[in-house]
Amino acid sequence: MKAKESLTEKDFSKIESYRLRIDEAEGFRGVWEIVKDTVKVSLGEHRLGMLLFLDDLPLHLGAYHQLGTNNIVLNRSLVNIVEAVTKSKKLVNAFVYSILTHEYLHALGHVSEAEVRSLVYDVSRECFGEDHILTMLAEKTPWMLIKGIPLNDITVPKQAMELIKDLEKPNQRYIV
Incomplete structure (x- = not known):
């Protein structure tokens, strides 16, 4: 019985840790680190050298990963709309996490x-708990945060694609 209680305490501690991290994450790099960590812990999979670009895509598209590349392109306009509608860093981080986790799983070969939708739900439930907004977004859709917003009526001016610099910083220094 003791082992089961310890496992429960360990799982609770992990969930609380990830919840705190996602709530306090700063920017895309902060959320990206959590995406990589949760996928590695939950599925045992990881990939280095990913690049994140922001672009103004059609509003029905959250992001995309082109197979065979290290690139994820996130819809900047959609993130801006979520920011404007929710006015909540916690909800924006949850939205970005859901979208990036989905595309990262594609980059891992799924x-x-x-x-991929099922895996995003599994990872979210394991790492954030059944009752967290991330798990709800994974179960339903990240677009539930902007339900009722007439996206078809919104015209977004196209800006240049932007690379998020230093998305992945190396953990070790190279000896030259």
């Missing part, structure tokens, strides 16, 4: 949309 091609099927149904499989």
Whole structure:
């Protein structure tokens, strides 16, 4: 019985830690670190050298990863709309986490949309708990945060694609 209680305490501690991290994450790099950590802990998978770009995509598209590349392109306009509507860093971080986790799983070789959606839910539930907003977004859709916003009526001016610099900083120094 003791081992089961310890596991429960350990899981609770992990969940609380991830909840605190996502609530306090600063910017795309902060959220990205949590995406990588939770996928590695939950699925045992990881990949280095990813690049994140922001671009103004059609508003029905959250992001995309082109197979065979290290690139994830996140819809800057959609993130801006979520920021304006929710006025909550916690909800914006949850939205960005959901979208980036989905695309990261594609980058790890999971091609099927149904499989990826299921995996995002599994990772979110394991790392953030059943009752967290991230798990709810994974179960339903990240677009639930902007439900009722007439996205088809919004015209977004196109800006240049932007690279998020230093998304992944190396953990070790190179000896030259």
